[in-house]
Amino acid sequence: MSVVNNKKFQLVKDFKFDSAHHLKGYLGQCSNVHGHTWTGKVYCEGSSDMLENNMLTDFSVIKSMIATLDHTDLNVMLDTDMPTAELIAAYILENIPYAVRVDLYESPGSKVTVTFW
Numbered sequence: 001m002s003v004v005n006n007k008k009f010q011l012v013k014d015f016k017f018d019s020a021h022h023l024k025g026y027l028g029q030c031s032n033v034h035g036h037t038w039t040g041k042v043y044c045e046g047s048s049d050m051l052e053n054n055m056l057t058d059f060s061v062i063k064s065m066i067a068t069l070d071h072t073d074l075n076v077m078l079d080t081d082m083p084t085a086e087l088i089a090a091y092i093l094e095n096i097p098y099a100v101r102v103d104l105y106e107s108p109g110s111k112v113t114v115t116f117w
């Protein structure tokens with residue numbers, strides 16, 4: 001019997017990326033193309049039987065997924081006119097194995113948290 005059996009795991013990975021976006025039709029400065037340094041955390045959870053090679057979600061998988069957003073135009077990358085922090089956080093949540101929560105800071109003090117309902 002392995003020491004990983006009969007356990008629950010939570011891993012948390014900090015991330016950071018730079019990208020541009022604009023909110024088409026929004027009344028305010030966010031309708032102009034501008035950039036952010038987005039930062040946040042991905043939380044993954046699972047049990048022993050979900051591990052592969054004694055890993056729940058390889059940290060490098062999260063790093064690679066976040067890298068697909070780095071130095072992009074999020075309107076193009078996510079194919080939307082409204083790439084809000086909510087939408088970006090939800091996209092990250094949907095694209096990382098066993099992710100259960102994403103915290104995304106658009107700027108210091110402005111955070112979205114998304115989980116599954």
Ligand SMILES: [Zn+2]
Pocket residue numbers: 021030034035036106
């Ligand atoms: Zn913005």
